[in-house]
Amino acid sequence: MNIKLQQSTLQKQSKIAITGSKSESNRLLLLQALYPNISIKNISNSDDATLMQKALQSADSVKDIHHAGTAMRFLTAYYATRNGQEITLTGSSRMQERPIKILVEALGQLGADIQYTNNEGYPPLQIKGQQLQGNLVTLDANISSQYISALLLIAPTLKNGLTLTLNGKITSVPYINMTLSLLNELGVETNFEGNTITVAKFEATNEAKTFTVESDWSSASYFYSLIALSGIGTSIELSSYKQDSLQGDSCLAEIYTKFGVETTFKNNTITLTKTHEATQETITLDLKNAPDIAQTIAVTAFGLQLSCEMIGLHTLKIKETDRLVALKVELEKLGASVDITDASLYLHKASTINKNISIATYKDHRMAMAFTPLALRVPLQIEKADVVSKSFPDFWRDLENIGIEMTEI
Template sequence: MPYRFYHPPFETAGKTMNAPYVQLIQQSLSDTVYVDLPTSKSISNRLLMLKETYHTTLKIKNLSKADDTLLLEKLLLDIQTHSTEDDPVKRIHTQNSGTCFRFLCAYLCVKKGKWLLTGDTRMKSRPIEALVTAMQACGAKITYKEKHGFPPLEITGQECLCPPQNIEINAEKSSQFVSAILLILPLLKKDIVVKISHLKASKSYIEMTIGLMQKLGIDVSMQENIITYKHTDSPAEIQSIEVEYDWSSAAYWFAWVALQYSTKVCIKKLRKSSLQSDAVIEKIMYPFGLSLRYTREGLWIEKKFDKVPPSFTYDCSNHIDLVPVLAVLCAALEVKATLKGIHHLSYKESDRLQALYQELNKITTVKYTKNTLKITPVSKSLSSAPCFASYQDHRIAMSLSLFIHKYQTIYIENPACVSKSYPDFWENLRKTGIEIRS
């Protein structure tokens, strides 16, 4: 693919959400920036499902406003209000939300009615066979409507699904297959053991699901790759729960500070003790010279030390969403890097492995295998400001914005995609003093 270094037309100022490009221009940076993070969509989505399957009166405080969560909330309402008399087969469109598709795939199997579960073109290329196979073994009626192993699906929901005591699930392609099953266990009304095979990445997200279930009083536990669920008809132990602020979004600000000395950042309301595995970014970023301090205002991050590691190696298998930001950080600092445990990247909102390969090779040298991404610093002279493709992927777009510290001007395509997880990202970026044109 040829490099696309060109200047697209733009208009000054205004909202960036519907613009085909956003132009970032390096200006005098602010001394101090207070950042308002979104709340965790991963936690929000799991709590929305548990409200449907276990605790219908649960009050969820601080629910995420990310596109994924708003979509799931809407689809659950559509499912609840669906009338088979008006529409014998209800179409449920999840767009390109893998979370919505996987969670609803399991849920619709135990929701009486006929359902056509579908998504956009990218969603139809994301594998679903392992979850379908596991649900079919539980007695679910699921048919592939196009290509075997992929969306869309026709599901005939049954309120009285009779699963075996032991459910087996292959998690090679996604840990969300496991979470999808866990989230409907209360509706199966029996003790169940879930046996996970080929769990190569993102075990931490399964642990998040279990942690939230336990907070609500559900008797579920995990030992190695075996999950044990004990059914009870007793009422939930709590009536409300508050969603944490999002550590995956915080990672961009850690990298932002690591790339410059001008700005210190205060991330408001971020919890040090968290169900989110991406809180490990605190430890990951230690070699990059950051100073961290928790106060009542929030977490203060400041570049204190002139410190850049000569090389950086990290196993990202349990922190797969951090790969784009870590890859861009190392490329921008010209640090030789090896990121391991990344094979799940190909099944995300975009093929993130291919996206990083294409975009980072515009300014450095990147190679990858199925499970490893390697960055070898090479300075490439550019004839004009680089224009980066976002692949309609929120984490790719936000990560690539970090290159504003390496170049005075950059362009990023399709900036609206950040609303999937961090709707106010560009507005927060403006606070730093970066000029944003669209």
Template structure:
């Protein structure tokens, strides 16, 4: 479905309930599979979480997780330690290009039985579940935090727990801390100090119900709208000030765009305030790479230069997000320079009209570019791709006066 979007509203107001965090939901689903006494509320309705839940319920045979990268990493670790199960874990054509070798090597060093069925280092994988008894494992620290979290989540179920020794500079620290916090909420103990994570073993946990905080990555698109709009007041729930999600840094970053965040007990209120602001935005996003697209497009809309760094993981996402951003922003007349881990945007004075945005099977490309409709009429190609993380996205957008056909 291609969607032509425009919005001529001057004052934007809405009160929105955002789906539960995909990151938190998928971690809790793994823990629930290991410890059935855990119950979950406000579970994400994203495609990724639906696929994860279905895979855990199936438990054997051929399991296709489509585009869900988190599911691929977490399930690889989970099925490796699930004694007696035998699965073939596969996904979309893009998933078969996404590297998983570092995680597979770490699990194999612990005794896991995993084979590559097509290309070395990438899915699909054949996994024969075994009792993993190795007490420790080493992993490069600058890889996707999902590899690290995948090992942390199975750690409590192993006979001796698990020590994870991280080699090099750690990136995406907030996601490691999020995993630790979720383990703690479930009654499982762990620590993270000096590049060493230790997860204590535990056979059972008491009955516990854990609510999922709404997704901060999903909130980013409303921060962008608020920044671009002439006037805006948008209330979002369920959010908390002391969030463990790395993308909660949005509240601080978007102050530089004149967006004030007011925290209430279970929600945030975004209010547009007036400048002045610096001409060039500089941000190191190594701990929150998922909001890079949103920030870049906000700067494009406002005619502000930006230099974003710490983006080395974007090249192995649903698409090469750095290249995709460059391609699509240049259609509007901007100049974009990219390296393996950075993006430098030199915006144009006025945006070209009627641009069609390619989304590259990437939900965040569709959602990040959508707020540009406040400035010029655009078309989002394959708009349904948003269901990967935020199925209600377009319905919520309509509540803010966006018109699509």
């Protein structure tokens, strides 16, 4: 499905309810599998969360999680601890190109039995579950936080808990803290001091425990971009959000003040309002703690004809696509000039935006959604637009409801 976006104007005021955080949902689904007394409200309706649920509930010996990267990492750790259960964990062709060796070797330090069935260091994986005896793991600190969270989530079930030592400068700290906070809420004792994280063994009681998932801040990013590209006074209310969010992408509220967007918190909602034009010609950001919003920010800056420099983006090369290369290619089709390295992107100020460009999405939900707000500037086309279901199935319906004009082609 391709979608043609007409040049549109956002409604002056609107409201959207956004589904639960994919990140929180997947962590809680794994904890629920380990501790069945947990119930979950406002769970994400994303493909990733649905695939995670399906894999955990299925009795099949082959678990296919398609494009769901978080599920691949979390389930690798989970099934390594399932004593007496043997499964094959696989995914899409792109998933089989995404590295998993760091996590497999870390689980190996605990005594896990995991073999590669095709290419060394990549899925599919043959996992023979057992009671892991080890409790010490050492990792480089600059790796994806999903590897770290996968280990932390199974840690309470280990015979002697877990002591995890991270060498170097830690990236994506908010996602590590999210995992630890959810463990703490369950009743697990944890400690994160310096570069060492400890998680104690935990025996669950039969007491029922309910978690309510906060709505997804990554999904909110596209509405921040829409408001930034709208006229002064335009606003949108999004629910349900917390001012003390566990999600790293909640830094959007501060970042988008640079683009003239103010965020007001009230009764578990946020209202985004365009209050002024951007005052800086160059936006400079370190996104090591929130790399998933880099695409949205780059497109916002381009649409506002600003320069933008972002660093801390080293994990973007191993996402659904190489997001740095994809951003450069698609932005330059629109008339931008972009420089990239393995961990940074510099967008030069543009004077024009090319019309009626067809944006390739690279099987990446964030490419489709990040470029869509440019419809407030020029008509454009989004290829294979149904890829948004990975994290935000209601995206196109929600955008139509707030004034974005589109047709399927």
